[in-house]
Amino acid sequence: MATIPPEKAPKPGLNIYGRAAVNPDKLTIAAEELGIPYNYIHMDMLAGEPKTEWYASINPNGRMPAVVHINEDGTSVTVFESGSCLLYLANEFDKEHTLSNPIAKPEYWT
Ligand SMILES: N[C@@H](CCC(=O)N[C@@H](CS)C(=O)NCC(=O)O)C(=O)O
Incomplete structure (x- = not known):
């Protein structure tokens, strides 16, 4: 399997892989609304x-977006498909249900 180039490698915390387009933008909007710090790749x-x-x-x-979430203990979760990514962000970061139900x-x- 090919190695991720260093400039594209995920960092500790939430990483969003995307481009300026509707599906990736769903995730950056959700992250901004929830106040989640993230690294945009x-x-x-x-x-x-x-x-x-x-x-x-x-x-x-081979599409965007995708999320790689590296936790403090070094474990990581990778999610793709914007709907699945949104559910992941809601589950992880919207415990008070300010944005999700x-x-x-x-x-x-x-
Ligand atoms: N069902 C996917 C669609 C993702 C999608 O088509 N993303 C576009 C950008 S908005 C893309 O990656 N296009 C490149 C391609 O299809 O090769 C999702 O919701 O994540």
């Missing part, structure tokens, strides 16, 4: 970065 589509072997280890679909409530499914 720009993916250059013209250079073909999303389809590289190293990015396939993060998102095998509790899973058991009808509002969640709506």
Whole structure:
């Protein structure tokens, strides 16, 4: 498996891989609204970065966005698909449900 280039490697904390487009923007908007510090890693589509072997280890679909969350204990979680990423951010960072609904409530499914 290809090594992630150092300038594209995730850092401790929340990392969002994206570009200026609607799906990645969903995550940066959510992170901003929740006040979560994050490291934004720009993916250059013209250079073909999303389809590289190293990015396939993060998102095998070769699309943006993706999240790599490196916890304080060094464990990490990788999530792709913007809907799944939003659910992950809500679960991890919106414990008070300021932006999301509790899973058991009808509002969640709506
Ligand atoms: N269903 C995916 C769609 C992701 C998607 O298509 N992202 C666009 C940017 S907004 C992309 O990566 N396009 C590059 C490509 O399809 O090769 C999601 O919601 O994350």
